[in-house]
Amino acid sequence: MLRSTIFIYITLLLGVASTTAFTQPQSFTPARKSSFLASTTITSDADIQEAKALLLRAAETKLENPDRVLDALESLEKHCKKKHKEDPAAFSKDIMDNISGEWRLIFTTGTKERQKKSGGRVNYFPLKAIQKFDATVEPKVIENGIYAWNLPLLRFSGDFDFDERKRKLEFDFDLIELLGLIKIKLGRKDVAKIGAQTGLGSANNEKLADNGRRAFFDWISADENIATARGGGGAEEDLSSLITQLSGHISQVASAIHSGERIERAFGIPLQQPAGLPTHLVETLARNRYTANKGDVGDMTIPPMQGRVAVITGAAGGIGRELSKVVYSLGGNVVALDRNVTGLKELRKDLDRSNGNDVEDERSRVLCLVTNHEDLSSVSSSADVIKSKFGTIDLLVCNAGLTYRDDCLPGEDRMKSKHGYDLAFTVNYLSHFLLVEKLMPCLSSASPSGRIVHLTSSFHWKVDGSEIIPIDNGNGMNGPMAYQSDPSLMSMKHIERSYANSKLAQIWQSRTTEGCVGSVCACPTWAGTGIAGEESRDFLRKNAFDVSGPGIASALNAMLRSDEELGDALNNGKSIVANSRVIEYIPFKEMWARVSPGLRDIMAEISALVLLLGQRFTFEQFIIQRSSPESYGCRDEMELLRRWSLKEVEPWL
Numbered sequence: 001m002l003r004s005t006i007f008i009y010i011t012l013l014l015g016v017a018s019t020t021a022f023t024q025p026q027s028f029t030p031a032r033k034s035s036f037l038a039s040t041t042i043t044s045d046a047d048i049q050e051a052k053a054l055l056l057r058a059a060e061t062k063l064e065n066p067d068r069v070l071d072a073l074e075s076l077e078k079h080c081k082k083k084h085k086e087d088p089a090a091f092s093k094d095i096m097d098n099i100s101g102e103w104r105l106i107f108t109t110g111t112k113e114r115q116k117k118s119g120g121r122v123n124y125f126p127l128k129a130i131q132k133f134d135a136t137v138e139p140k141v142i143e144n145g146i147y148a149w150n151l152p153l154l155r156f157s158g159d160f161d162f163d164e165r166k167r168k169l170e171f172d173f174d175l176i177e178l179l180g181l182i183k184i185k186l187g188r189k190d191v192a193k194i195g196a197q198t199g200l201g202s203a204n205n206e207k208l209a210d211n212g213r214r215a216f217f218d219w220i221s222a223d224e225n226i227a228t229a230r231g232g233g234g235a236e237e238d239l240s241s242l243i244t245q246l247s248g249h250i251s252q253v254a255s256a257i258h259s260g261e262r263i264e265r266a267f268g269i270p271l272q273q274p275a276g277l278p279t280h281l282v283e284t285l286a287r288n289r290y291t292a293n294k295g296d297v298g299d300m301t302i303p304p305m306q307g308r309v310a311v312i313t314g315a316a317g318g319i320g321r322e323l324s325k326v327v328y329s330l331g332g333n334v335v336a337l338d339r340n341v342t343g344l345k346e347l348r349k350d351l352d353r354s355n356g357n358d359v360e361d362e363r364s365r366v367l368c369l370v371t372n373h374e375d376l377s378s379v380s381s382s383a384d385v386i387k388s389k390f391g392t393i394d395l396l397v398c399n400a401g402l403t404y405r406d407d408c409l410p411g412e413d414r415m416k417s418k419h420g421y422d423l424a425f426t427v428n429y430l431s432h433f434l435l436v437e438k439l440m441p442c443l444s445s446a447s448p449s450g451r452i453v454h455l456t457s458s459f460h461w462k463v464d465g466s467e468i469i470p471i472d473n474g475n476g477m478n479g480p481m482a483y484q485s486d487p488s489l490m491s492m493k494h495i496e497r498s499y500a501n502s503k504l505a506q507i508w509q510s511r512t513t514e515g516c517v518g519s520v521c522a523c524p525t526w527a528g529t530g531i532a533g534e535e536s537r538d539f540l541r542k543n544a545f546d547v548s549g550p551g552i553a554s555a556l557n558a559m560l561r562s563d564e565e566l567g568d569a570l571n572n573g574k575s576i577v578a579n580s581r582v583i584e585y586i587p588f589k590e591m592w593a594r595v596s597p598g599l600r601d602i603m604a605e606i607s608a609l610v611l612l613l614g615q616r617f618t619f620e621q622f623i624i625q626r627s628s629p630e631s632y633g634c635r636d637e638m639e640l641l642r643r644w645s646l647k648e649v650e651p652w653l
Contacts, residue, residue, distance in 0.1 A: 051075045054072040096135045103227055141158075142158055274616055285560035305394075307332075310396075334365060338400070339371060373426070400428075400432070402531060403499040404498055432506065450518070452517060453519075455523075458576070460503045461500075461583075461589060462500035463630075467481040469637050505641065506521065511572045521569065553622075554578055558577045579621075580615035583607065
């Protein structure tokens with residue numbers, strides 16, 4: 001299977017007004033060789049063959065003089081137009097006889113206006129881009145594929161028509177396929193909007209779509225070796241600079257993904273996991289933070305977190321369990337909250353036995369509290385127990401969370417909390433808001449100052465915050481749209497956006513935390529937990545970060561790094577702690593985040609899949625990463641959510 005990359009596809013799809021050259025892969029065998037050339041004048045034949053020969057050399061070597069390439073294209077187009085006028089039907093039939101198959105896109109010249117401004121140049125595409133046509137079926141099929149080696153990252157498909165009289169190929173894409181597994185239907189206007197609003201294509205294409213017209217190419221030629229066409233979009237932007245930026249970003253991701261062995265069966269990644277944070281580094285970080293002020297840094301016999309208290313939610317499994325083990329190994333007291341009674345018992349048994357203690361020993365450094373985060377009264381009761389036993393809390397890790405299964409339907413009881421509202425928003429955000437408020441006095445009394453760590457997600461890029469802003473519409477809605485359980489009050493994408501909305505709400509909570517308590521958000525990226533249900537656990541364990549290694553690196557950094565090291569990730573900053581740089585390589589995030597919600601949904605899903613494939617190759621021990629513009633640029637909205645949340649949890653304060 002031939003391979004290609006996304007930036008080329010967008011350039012073609014949006015009908016950029018440029019001359020574009022394709023060459024056939026060697027394995028392609030056309031339906032028949034051209035027969036029309038023999039019926040034309042010898043002069044035209046010679047001119048056409050000379051132009052094609054130069055273009056073929058340019059495609060193979062990328063070393064031809066740009067002026068000669070441009071002259072060859074103009075000559076080819078001029079003489080092909082002459083031949084088309086002589087016999088339009090025969091000329092067009094010749095194109096259709098040769099067009100079926102897979103073509104590799106080699107270069108584009110840009111518009112004539114751009115050629116004048118740039119002094120003439122040819123934009124060679126550094127990555128593979130394949131366009132496929134099938135003119136033997138009805139409707140005729142067009143497909144653009146985005147590949148990293150043999151991995152189909154993205155494929156677009158649709159249909160096309162060919163006007164023989166005008167040599168015009170008009171097309172639409174209406175289906176996106178991700179990784180060969182996920183299919184997303186597009187509206188006919190969506191693709192044009194993507195190009196117009198990201199600057200990769202022409203605003204004229206969006207106008208064409210609004211008027212019921214389609215993007216098109218004026219086809220110049222097609223034989224067994226080379227095909228040329230002129231797009232009809234009329235783009236104004238400097239495509240060469242955009243192509244350079246995109247190719248740089250995508251090359252980094254692609255090279256990271258395939259820096260070792262190939263990806264097996266698309267999702268089965270046989271490469272070794274990163275090691276995560278070394279034990280000695282974790283101990284050093286803890287010692288620097290918790291013993292430096294007591295003059296005990298040099299005394300290696302004293303556990304660095306001796307006497308310290310860490311409250312961890314969702315502690316019975318996954319990330320929470322591993323963080324509990326780390327805190328315990330550093331000498332700290334673990335307060336474990338979870339609804340899983342059996343899991344909590346096993347956690348305490350494992351931790352105490354690792355230290356040679358009896359499970360029933362009153363000196364145990366593990367306190368397990370059965371806590372149901374969908375029930376705010378349960379969260380409040382656990383907070384009261386904690387306050388009664390510990391006057392000071394050094395760490396509060398807000399880790400408990402869930403996401404909805406694919407078979408959930410809006411309004412189902414299993415999507416409702418104990419109080420009748422959205423389950424995910426309650427568990428992931430509101431229950432932790434209550435816990436923070438209840439434990440704030442204990443956190444404030446710690447020295448060094450207590451710290452709150454929110455396990456959030458880079459998936460918050462999917463949403464713009466509009467669905468977590470409290471609304472009182474006088475028609476039954478009181479609070480954020482993401483908090484509603486009545487389908488009539490939900491957004492159409494409620495289930496798809498629920499996780500992202502709750503994670504953005506967590507970031508907003510962290511950004512509005514004031515006083516002497518530090519608050520920081522950390523993203524574990526894809527980690528091998530059971531957050532998506534038992535059905536997904538095996539898949540995540542195989543393909544995502546190991547929760548005993550790189551999966552907890554960002555959380556440990558958020559817990560143990562100094563305020564100076566965390567910098568912009570603390571409190572009202574603009575960043576989060578991450579453990580992979582893939583998100584930084586996703587181009588134009590801020591740009592596509594400002595366009596239609598539907599496009600943002602699609603791009604966020606694509607980014608998440610690229611993250612899954614590339615995270616282990618871009619893992620670093622400590623990363624501070626900028627979060628979405630809406631995560632820090634909406635101060636008034638953040639305050640609205642905070643005031644509403646205080647009022648909502650008031651009965652349990």
